[in-house]
Amino acid sequence: MISRERMVEIDGAIKELRRLAEGLKKDGAEIEAIKRNAVRILACVRMLELNVCDVVES
Amino acid sequence: MTEDRRIYWNPITELLPKEKLRALQLKKFKRVLKWAYDKSPFYRRLYKDAGLEPGDIKSFEDIAKVPKIEKDMLREVQKREPFPYGDMLAVPIEEVTEFRQTSGTTGTPVYQADTWQDWEWWSECWSYILYAQGYRNTDRVFMPFGYNIFVAFWAGHYAAEKIGCEVVPGGVLDTQARILKMQELKCTAFMATPTYVLNMADVAKNKLGIDPRSIGIRRITCAGEPGASIPTTKKRMEEAWGCPVYDHVGATEIGAWAYECTSQPGGLHVNEAFFLVEIEDIETGEIIDEPGREGKMIITAFDREAKPCIRFDSKDVIRWADYQCECGRTFRVIDGGVIGRADDITKVKGVLLAPSAIEEVVRGIKELGDEFEVIVTKRGDVDEILLKVEIRPESEGRKDEVLAHLKDQLRLKTNLGYKIEVHSYGSLPRYEVKAKRFKDLRKKGA
Numbered sequence: 001m002i003s004r005e006r007m008v009e010i011d012g013a014i015k016e017l018r019r020l021a022e023g024l025k026k027d028g029a030e031i032e033a034i035k036r037n038a039v040r041i042l043a044c045v046r047m048l049e050l051n052v053c054d055v056v057e058s
Numbered sequence: 059m060t061e062d063r064r065i066y067w068n069p070i071t072e073l074l075p076k077e078k079l080r081a082l083q084l085k086k087f088k089r090v091l092k093w094a095y096d097k098s099p100f101y102r103r104l105y106k107d108a109g110l111e112p113g114d115i116k117s118f119e120d121i122a123k124v125p126k127i128e129k130d131m132l133r134e135v136q137k138r139e140p141f142p143y144g145d146m147l148a149v150p151i152e153e154v155t156e157f158r159q160t161s162g163t164t165g166t167p168v169y170q171a172d173t174w175q176d177w178e179w180w181s182e183c184w185s186y187i188l189y190a191q192g193y194r195n196t197d198r199v200f201m202p203f204g205y206n207i208f209v210a211f212w213a214g215h216y217a218a219e220k221i222g223c224e225v226v227p228g229g230v231l232d233t234q235a236r237i238l239k240m241q242e243l244k245c246t247a248f249m250a251t252p253t254y255v256l257n258m259a260d261v262a263k264n265k266l267g268i269d270p271r272s273i274g275i276r277r278i279t280c281a282g283e284p285g286a287s288i289p290t291t292k293k294r295m296e297e298a299w300g301c302p303v304y305d306h307v308g309a310t311e312i313g314a315w316a317y318e319c320t321s322q323p324g325g326l327h328v329n330e331a332f333f334l335v336e337i338e339d340i341e342t343g344e345i346i347d348e349p350g351r352e353g354k355m356i357i358t359a360f361d362r363e364a365k366p367c368i369r370f371d372s373k374d375v376i377r378w379a380d381y382q383c384e385c386g387r388t389f390r391v392i393d394g395g396v397i398g399r400a401d402d403i404t405k406v407k408g409v410l411l412a413p414s415a416i417e418e419v420v421r422g423i424k425e426l427g428d429e430f431e432v433i434v435t436k437r438g439d440v441d442e443i444l445l446k447v448e449i450r451p452e453s454e455g456r457k458d459e460v461l462a463h464l465k466d467q468l469r470l471k472t473n474l475g476y477k478i479e480v481h482s483y484g485s486l487p488r489y490e491v492k493a494k495r496f497k498d499l500r501k502k503g504a
Contacts, residue, residue: 001069001070001073002069002070007070039174040174042175043173043174043175043177043178044178046175046178046179046361047178047179047182050179050182050331050332050361051068051070051071051182052070054082054085054086054331055070055071055074055078055082055331057085058078058081058082058085
């Protein structure tokens with residue numbers, strides 16, 4: 001089983017990914033190519049959250 | 059317990075100790091309940107009418123206080139705005155990217171809205187399934203299904219891609235063309251309903267003169283029907299193709315919620331990180347935790363945003379297993395997969411009859427073909443059951459002996475007598491998706 005410390009590190013990286021992708025979606029709101037790809041990235045980030053962050057936080 | 063982490067799609071969730079898994083489930087249940095209450099007018103009405111607020115759920119035991127939903131409610135809500143989903147929708151309609159619908163087997167189809175995030179979630183659920191069944195990036199996976207309005211194997215396609223498999227879409231090809239393409243490309247896996255897995259083997263052998271075992275398929279994943287969890291049907295498929303056949307269960311309005319792993323323990327793991335499965339006594343409504351006792355499933359999908367699925371009364375009949383799977387996953391196992399449906403198990407001549415019991419008998423007699431049909435009628439006050447079967451050409455000479463054996467087995471396994479009709483081999487309907495082999499005409503007054 002992966003260690004708690006490693007999971008916390010991964011959790012931090014995922015949170016950083018969300019922050020960056022949310023920023024990209026907001027900053028690129030006027031450009032469809034940026035906004036729509038950011039939405040797709042965020043959907044993948046959500047899957048990482050379900051797989052890791054939810055467990056770390058519970 | 060095995061230590062090889064590579065057998066798990068996500069060891070963080072699949073090996074989670076029981077108590078942590080339960081804590082995760084409670085946290086996620088509260089989250090989806092609040093989401094639905096805040097975002098979906100349907101759920102808000104439902105819970106307000108019951109005097110329930112999300113904050114009322116503090117413990118696992120409190121979950122039973124949350125009103126259940128049923129398929130009829132999903133159909134009814136579709137009459138409301140926004141078209142065509144109704145106000146169960148929990149996101150602005152502009153965020154919906156996917157339309158699918160149920161097959162309508164039990165009535166008016168239910169329309170299912172999904173956002174792109176939901177669609178990612180679908181393929182994530184399926185990734186758990188396929189990885190547990192041994193799919194890897196070395197597989198070339200053939201998809202012999204009609205890509206259309208039904209969920210079917212769509213998410214299986216995307217999950218196989220996510221895992222890194224090479225995916226061959228066999229959409230509009232006919233059965234013979236599909237088999238030839240699988241052979242030409244040396245495909246290693248495919249996904250289909252049990253009915254179609256058997257049908258493809260039959261076409262390969264009898265129309266193309268190809269032994270399906272020679273194609274090189276290493277694994278098959280089934281869905282849509284319970285056949286891959288019915289031992290005699292599973293055996294037929296595995297013998298025909300010369301490889302393991304794995305079951306999984308899912309539904310359009312729920313998601314893909316349980317799967318068989320390569321250990322094949324005789325049941326399916328519930329993905330308890332993504333779903334809460336409760337088993338309810340059909341008569342009393344009591345929640346069943348002990349193994350071996352059958353009840354109907356009440357299910358919650360924790361992470362679906364467009365159309366949340368909270369305490370859905372699926373009518374699927376299941377029971378917890380009394381054994382641990384040797385694969386090491388802590389996700390609980392439902393013994394024998396989905397045993398039947400609460401609304402399919404019907405009384406005939408005063409005896410409870412599950413259609414899967416007839417399938418188990420027919421598929422257990424090797425002289426019979428794969429297809430059969432059951433028709434229940436009423437003559438006066440007496441129920442009658444007609445079973446149509448096919449005898450394989452090579453066994454025609456032993457017809458009387460085979461039918462006597464069939465009648466004995468049916469009596470033994472179902473406690474009922476049947477009128478049996480033998481049809482020429484290949485004449486009963488063949489299906490590509492969900493087969494309709496059980497017809498109860500008493501309800502129509504026939």
